[in-house]
Structures are given as C-alpha cells and as structure tokens.
Amino acid sequence: MQDRWDLSFMYEGFDDPKMAADLESVPGLIESAKAALDAGLPPKEKLEGLYDAMNNLERTLERLGQYAWMTLAVDALNPQAAQIAGKVEVLGNDANLILSALKRYIGSLENLDEVIASSEKLSEVAFALREMADEARHTIPAEIEPWILQMSLSGGSAFSQLRDKLDSTHLVTFRGEDIPLSAARAKAYDPDPDVRREAYEAEIASYAKMELPMSYCLNSIKQEAITLAKARGYDSVLDMTLSGSRMDRETLDALWTAVREYLPHFRRYLRTKARLLGHENGLPFYDLFAPVGQSSTYTIEEAHDKLLREMGKFTPDMADFMDNAFKQRWIDIYPREGKTGGAFCSSIAEYERSMVMTNFQGSFSDVSTLAHELGHAWHNRCMTGLPSILRNYPMPLAETASIFNETMLSHQCLASCKPEEELYLLENGLMEATQTVVDIYSRFLFEQEVVDTRPDHAMTVDELKDAMLRAQDASYGDGLQADCRHPYMWACKSHYYSSGLNFYNFPYAFGLLFGKGVFAQWLEKGADFVPVYNKLLRSCGSDTVANVAASVGIDVRSADFWRSSLEVIRKDIDRFCELCEK
Numbered sequence: 001m002q003d004r005w006d007l008s009f010m011y012e013g014f015d016d017p018k019m020a021a022d023l024e025s026v027p028g029l030i031e032s033a034k035a036a037l038d039a040g041l042p043p044k045e046k047l048e049g050l051y052d053a054m055n056n057l058e059r060t061l062e063r064l065g066q067y068a069w070m071t072l073a074v075d076a077l078n079p080q081a082a083q084i085a086g087k088v089e090v091l092g093n094d095a096n097l098i099l100s101a102l103k104r105y106i107g108s109l110e111n112l113d114e115v116i117a118s119s120e121k122l123s124e125v126a127f128a129l130r131e132m133a134d135e136a137r138h139t140i141p142a143e144i145e146p147w148i149l150q151m152s153l154s155g156g157s158a159f160s161q162l163r164d165k166l167d168s169t170h171l172v173t174f175r176g177e178d179i180p181l182s183a184a185r186a187k188a189y190d191p192d193p194d195v196r197r198e199a200y201e202a203e204i205a206s207y208a209k210m211e212l213p214m215s216y217c218l219n220s221i222k223q224e225a226i227t228l229a230k231a232r233g234y235d236s237v238l239d240m241t242l243s244g245s246r247m248d249r250e251t252l253d254a255l256w257t258a259v260r261e262y263l264p265h266f267r268r269y270l271r272t273k274a275r276l277l278g279h280e281n282g283l284p285f286y287d288l289f290a291p292v293g294q295s296s297t298y299t300i301e302e303a304h305d306k307l308l309r310e311m312g313k314f315t316p317d318m319a320d321f322m323d324n325a326f327k328q329r330w331i332d333i334y335p336r337e338g339k340t341g342g343a344f345c346s347s348i349a350e351y352e353r354s355m356v357m358t359n360f361q362g363s364f365s366d367v368s369t370l371a372h373e374l375g376h377a378w379h380n381r382c383m384t385g386l387p388s389i390l391r392n393y394p395m396p397l398a399e400t401a402s403i404f405n406e407t408m409l410s411h412q413c414l415a416s417c418k419p420e421e422e423l424y425l426l427e428n429g430l431m432e433a434t435q436t437v438v439d440i441y442s443r444f445l446f447e448q449e450v451v452d453t454r455p456d457h458a459m460t461v462d463e464l465k466d467a468m469l470r471a472q473d474a475s476y477g478d479g480l481q482a483d484c485r486h487p488y489m490w491a492c493k494s495h496y497y498s499s500g501l502n503f504y505n506f507p508y509a510f511g512l513l514f515g516k517g518v519f520a521q522w523l524e525k526g527a528d529f530v531p532v533y534n535k536l537l538r539s540c541g542s543d544t545v546a547n548v549a550a551s552v553g554i555d556v557r558s559a560d561f562w563r564s565s566l567e568v569i570r571k572d573i574d575r576f577c578e579l580c581e582k
C-alpha cells in the first residue's frame, strides 16, 4: 500500500511552471477585486462582479497555500514550502482587507434582500451575504480598524506568542532529567503507575518557574477580548464568541443543562476506574489517562479492512469512499522524521478532494483516528458542488461527521470484539468523552470567571489557581480525589491563549454530543437516516447551527436532544461499571 499522499493534482513540485504562473497572477487578481469594489455599478452587478473576483482570488490562494502547508506538515524544514507559505500569508492579508471592505459595503445596502432576490447567483449564497451584513454592524469603524489591528500585534498577539515560547521552552525535572512539558504530560498515558504519579508531581512543581509571566499573558489576552467585544458592540465576550459560532444562548444553556444532569454518571465512571486502579475516594488527577484493558494492534492493511467492514454497515457508499481515499493516495499514513504530530483532514474544494495526515502506529486509537479524519473527508464530499462561501461550517458543527464515524466504529467493534478487548474499548471511549464533556465544562466555568473578574482587576496566580480548582470541583466533583487535582490547567492549555478566539471550549462539547446525538438517530432510524444525515452535512455552512439541526428535525435548543446524546455515553458507563464489578 502506498503510504505517502499524492499532491501532484495541484502541482508537480515547487518548480512546476504552473506554480510560478499562479503566484504571478495573484497581484492582478487582488487588483481586479479592488476594482470590483470601487466600480460605480448598481448593487446587483457590483456584488456579482465581486463574488466572481473574490472566488478567483481565493481559489488561487487556496491552491498555493494548501500545497505549501501540506508539504510543510510532512516535511517541516522544506525551504521552498516555507517561502511560498510566507508569501501566501502576506497576500492573504490583502484579501482579508478587501473582505472587510466588502462586508462594510454589504452592510451599507438598505435593500439587500431585494438585491439578493434579483439575482440567481446571489440568492444561492443569501445566508452568507446576510451574515456579512450582520457582521458589518459589529465591525470596528474603518478609520480605526488598521490601528487596532496594529496594536493587537504588540498586545494580545504578542502575549500569545510569549505563551507559546514559555510553553515550548519549559522544562520539567523528571527523575533527575529535564524533559519538555509535553513529554511530561504524555507520561499520563504510561502503563507504569509510578511514572504517571511522579511525572504529575514533577509537572505541578515545575509551574513555579512560569506561573507569573503566564498569568500576565492570560490577563492581557482576556482584557483585549473584553475591550474588543465592547468596541464591536457585543454585550459580552461570550456573546461575541457565540455569534462567531452561529450559535445562540438558548442552545448553549440547553447543552449545559443536560451536561450538568449527567455529571453524576461521569463521576461514577471515574470512581469505578479509581477502584480498578486501587484508589479510594475518587481518581487522582494523574490517573485520568491511565490505560485499562487489552488492545489489539493492526497493520495498515488490517485497519483498512476493518474500516471498510465496520463503516460499510452504515452505508456501502462509505466503504467505497474510504477504499477510494486509500487507493487514490489521499492519506499520508506513517510517522517519519520532519513530519508533524497528530492528524488532520484538509479539503481542497476546487478539486473536490480531501487530504488526510495521520501518524499511524497500529493501535485501535490510530484506526479510530483514520475513521475520524475520513469522516471530515466524507463531510467535504457531501458538500460537493456548493459555492466555497457555503462550505465554511462553524466550529460547533465541524466535528459532526468525524465524531459520528468514531462513534460508529466503536459501536460496531464493541458488538463483535473479544471479551478482553471490550473493557479497553469502553474505557478508551469514556476517557475521551470525559475530557470533552467534563473537563471542557470546567474550562468553560474557569474562563467565564476570568472574563467576569478581569474588568475589575488582573487576577493573581493564586486567584487563577483557586478559580481552576473551583471549576474542577463543579465539574469533576467526587469523581476526582479532593486533594489531587490540577490547579495549573490554565497554564498548560493553549486554548485560553489564542488571541481572537475565546471560549475555545464549548464547541468541543457541542461537537462531541451533537455527533453522538446524530448517531442516536441512526440507531433509531437505520438506513432511512443515511440520506437525512448526508443532507445535514451538506447544509452545515448554509445557516445558523439551530436552523441546520432543525432542517433534519433536531432541536438543539431543547435539553432533551442533548440528553439523548448523553444517554449513548451513559450506556457505555453502565457497561464499564458492570464489567469492573465482575
């Protein structure tokens, strides 16, 4: 099996004359877009012209950028790729300024609905145009926007970079040896209990070195967010984030209401895992990721066969699609020197292709990662033919197809696995679900407290630690040992420090539970649900989150829908506890 992906459908290499031609064409495309913006035409003709000009510009930038970024993902030191990526970034800024101006223009049109109705081309993307008009009401006045952008470079964005430096240079002294923070945290998965505990103790002790600068980063980034929310006319940072996520408060409240109801079940799982590992009074933080049970290992050929067999039970189309992704070399499979860690799926809409990068080493979790990433690819396939502006789904919906696939794979495997593997499969899924539901809830509570307190004063290190412990108490409760939690979770999670992205937590809980809720519908309805599911995926970028869900009969503003998702997890918790008691 070919184990490296094939990007030659875009360019034959960095010396491909097509690439030089594309690069040369970009300044002209930017000028065309600017000219379309300045054209003294009636709104309908002007918008249609702009639509085409922006599409041409974006398609070319995507082709160049994706080729460079994907090359860097598997060959981090490739100098030609770095050069192209840098150029595309600068050109992308020009495109963004045109986009801001376009939003302001759309926002200034009093008869936008009439203009949209008068054009077939514009009607197709009506949702995106109305959203831009709405965003225009929340943009900073044009005269001061460049200054605010400039100041953020020395403000939030600078603190965000400082955070990355602090994190990447931070060393933890573990058993007499200095190791990176990420390596110390990875020891939480070690089969040896002493390694897990000692790594945790070493990690906690190490934060004294960076807690103060880190607290300045957090206080400053959140203060900038509070200022920006005000300047853009939002009531709060959370409202600004929800609006960017196309979500409403009612939906978020319904989600958290159901989550709070099910916290006792997660705590039951944690206490059972604790007893299995020989702890009384809940799980110590350092054993949250302790491996349990026996896992099989897979060659890539076995993983391929397993995916086709199990995912084909959803629909044979899915099996064919996955087989095709392997055959057409959409996947870069194994780890190698210079290749980045983790996994992702990236779509190149112009070619109707998705490229998947993984670091496959043969565990069940690696097979599940393939199912996850190919779920994203399936999502992209369901959007075939849509204008690119309707393919940008908001973060809460972004993980629907990937979580659906993961859940489907685990469900099918549990139905046919050997008894010794059942415990492993259940626990592996529950460990992840606990992170995405329980830990994410604690992160949400913590961030809420920071943005509520920050306008009054910058929080001290001790205040931040206390707030984190309070948040963990409210979410993990007696599932975790009272004296063994993690007061520094704010210092090690990068999500709090993305300047411009706030509450980068609830979309994960939404994504996991939405994917599970959709899966629950498939369980109930079977084959009839397949076209409904595909329609749902197709519409993810074409409306608000609540409307997309409502189009297939799901009411995300009702706690009942979220309860149905959590029920899928509760059944696994029940079975896990039953197996442990045996």
Ligand SMILES: [Zn+2]
Residues within 6 Å of the ligand: 372, 376, 399, 402
């Ligand atoms: Zn994903």
